[in-house]
Amino acid sequence: MNFNLIPVAHAQTIGGIVDSIIDLLNDYIIPILFAIATIVFLWGVILYITAGGDEEKRKEGRNYIIFGLIGLFVMVAIWGIINVLLDFFDFTNVSAPSLPNLPGRTP
Numbered sequence: 001m002n003f004n005l006i007p008v009a010h011a012q013t014i015g016g017i018v019d020s021i022i023d024l025l026n027d028y029i030i031p032i033l034f035a036i037a038t039i040v041f042l043w044g045v046i047l048y049i050t051a052g053g054d055e056e057k058r059k060e061g062r063n064y065i066i067f068g069l070i071g072l073f074v075m076v077a078i079w080g081i082i083n084v085l086l087d088f089f090d091f092t093n094v095s096a097p098s099l100p101n102l103p104g105r106t107p
Helices: 003-050 055-089
Strands: none
Touching: 003 055
8 A cells, every 4th residue: 555645635525525525505505594584584574564562572573683684794704704705816727736746755
C-alpha cells in the first residue's frame, strides 16, 4: 500500500463531502427555511385579520408576523454577507493544494 497518496485521497474525499453538504443546503434546506418563514408570516397575517375584536388573537398574529419577518430578514442578511465575502476574497478559483513530488512518491 502506498501511504504517500492517502493525504490526497483524503482531501478529495473531504472536498466531495463539503460539496455534497453545500448542494444539500442550496437545493433543499435553504428553500425550505424560506418557505417556513413565509408561511409563518402569512399565518400571522391571517390570524391578525381574522381576529376581529379579540386582542389576544391580534397579539398572537402580530407575533407570528414579527417572527416571520425576522426569520426572512436574518436569512437574506446572512446570504448577502456570505456573497459579499465570497466576492471580496474571490473564492471562485480555490482548490486543494497538491503535494510536491517528493522522493518515493509516485504522481
